[in-house]
Amino acid sequence: MDLHPKEIDLSLDRTWRLLDALGNPQDSLPPVIHIAGTNGKGSTLAMLRAGLEHAGKRVHAYTSPHLVRFHERIRLAGREISEDALCELLERTLAANAGHAVTFFEATTCAAFVAYAEVPGDVLLLEVGMGGRMDTTNVVSHPNLTVITPVAFDHQAFLGDTLAAIASEKAGILKRGVPCVVGRQQEEALDVIEAAAARLGVPLIARGQHWHVWEERGRLVFQDEQGLLDLPLPVLTGRHQIDNAGTALAALRALGHGEATCEAAVTRAVWPARMQRLRHGPLAAAAPDAELWLDGGHNAHASQAIAATLADLPRRPTHLVFAILANRDPADVLAPLAELAESLTAIAIPDEAASAAPDDVADAASQLGIPASVAPDVTVAVREIADRDPAARIVICGSLYLAGKVLEAAGDHGST
Structure with a gap:
């Protein structure tokens, strides 16, 4: 076409x-x-x-x-x-x-x-x-x-x-x-x-x-x-x-x-990748004692909702795995989460040419006071966080494109 x-x-x-x-x-x-x-x-x-x-x-x-x-x-x-x-x-x-x-x-x-x-x-x-x-x-x-x-x-x-x-x-x-x-x-x-x-x-x-x-x-x-x-x-x-x-x-x-x-x-509503708890699949296996969440929110308003949700959960060290498109300002999206995050691991959105560079995302997080690092992919990021903090709360967020890749890897096509 x-x-x-x-x-x-x-x-x-x-x-x-x-x-x-x-x-x-x-x-x-x-x-x-x-x-x-x-x-x-x-x-x-x-x-x-x-x-x-x-x-x-x-x-x-x-x-x-x-x-x-x-x-x-x-x-x-x-x-x-x-x-x-x-x-x-x-x-x-x-x-x-x-x-x-x-x-x-x-x-x-x-x-x-x-x-x-x-x-x-x-x-x-x-x-x-x-x-x-x-x-x-x-x-x-x-x-x-x-x-x-x-x-x-x-x-x-x-x-x-x-x-x-x-x-x-x-x-x-x-x-x-x-x-x-x-x-x-x-x-x-x-x-x-x-x-x-x-x-x-x-x-x-x-x-x-x-x-x-x-x-x-x-x-x-x-x-x-x-x-x-x-x-x-x-x-x-x-x-x-x-x-x-x-x-x-x-x-x-x-x-x-x-x-x-x-x-x-x-x-009875089902809507994947909106503060979805990940309990099964390869990511859950990579961090068996951690609490994994996935959200596709990709603007400041959505991050405020994520932050409010996390604030309502029982206290637990919270670590972000974050990727975003290059046409968005990571600082705007991360600002509502800065006070809750113990750390951020920046990754690229798999197979997405328009993904922001992880180093740029990590720099933006650091400027907000979030200790930041870079990982080659989401599985490595989750595993590294779990190695440091086995009982962590890990929130994968920043992009619906990233959320889709995570669900695809987990065998969940969001088709319920």
């Missing part, structure tokens, strides 16, 4: 052209829940999927990026797309594209829309790739519901260098008259979302105004205008998952679902 030369090029012109060549599948989708935000999109979607599938719905889901296999991105009626179906779909998309310039994400998203239009489903959970306003997924004219999870700084080169600018891009998924569930936001971002909603006559269902969520006595308590829910804590680890659960619950309630669906959302 002849791809557009730019890896990221926010525009909808190529998407509209290709969709038209494919017969405009975006006009034949099942009811759509469109989800934007900086962090928490995937966890919120995973909870929505768990709840809706428990309610007997045939749930399509579109997420990105994948961790190990591309197939993870396209779920059809509860299952990852098969190899044969994916190949046939991409061949059809290649033929329809007829050699025109198109990006990888545009082509594969258009292909996914064909599958979602042709395979019977009751709902499509559609996650934005980047931003919202000019994202390839933003071609659905009338979704049933939109969702905006927390907005934070990320992809500033494409979305703007202020929180207001980034929030404006995220609010681009709002559609006239279609309700929008809004997760926890900083005031600057919320002001922008509220202004956009007012212009379009969008009913907002906003955290802190129309719904509230909190932890009380080891339970999750959710309250909205329909009443109170007293539920188990989310199965996904971390206090930030309380907020993500609240967003998912508000969306389910807006769609008319009851307590059983809501409980399934928080107790």
Whole structure:
């Protein structure tokens, strides 16, 4: 497929052209829940999927990026797309594209829309790739519901260098008259979302105004205008998952679902590489007495969530194994973790040309006061930490690409 030369090029012109060549599948989708935000999109979607599938719905889901296999991105009626179906779909998309310039994400998203239009489903959970306003997924004219999870700084080169600018891009998924569930936001971002909603006559269902969520006595308590829910804590680890659960619950309630669906959302969700405990596989064997965690968070907001989660765990010496893409500032991502980390071992992301140099990452960590070293790969890093501190808590983090490589090595393709 002849791809557009730019890896990221926010525009909808190529998407509209290709969709038209494919017969405009975006006009034949099942009811759509469109989800934007900086962090928490995937966890919120995973909870929505768990709840809706428990309610007997045939749930399509579109997420990105994948961790190990591309197939993870396209779920059809509860299952990852098969190899044969994916190949046939991409061949059809290649033929329809007829050699025109198109990006990888545009082509594969258009292909996914064909599958979602042709395979019977009751709902499509559609996650934005980047931003919202000019994202390839933003071609659905009338979704049933939109969702905006927390907005934070990320992809500033494409979305703007202020929180207001980034929030404006995220609010681009709002559609006239279609309700929008809004997760926890900083005031600057919320002001922008509220202004956009007012212009379009969008009913907002906003955290802190129309719904509230909190932890009380080891339970999750959710309250909205329909009443109170007293539920188990989310199965996904971390206090930030309380907020993500609240967003998912508000969306389910807006769609008319009851307590059983809501409980399934928080107790049955699966979302790999988000504060995932690694108990099996070669890394666990390399550090049998250590506590291993994996997280794909790759911006400061995600690191704050990791730090909060670690602070809630029983005290244990914490060591980081860290890799990051070269287009990100490691100091920004590491700063929230600096006070918790006893050490950092920098590695390169395997088979990733855009990985930051481990020496540069180690230098950034040292400047934050984190004792840092370099290792050739994640297994060596884990083994060296375990040799020094057998009962360590080891957190592998910094990049979803790294997380995917770790899961691939562990034989976990994130396909549960």
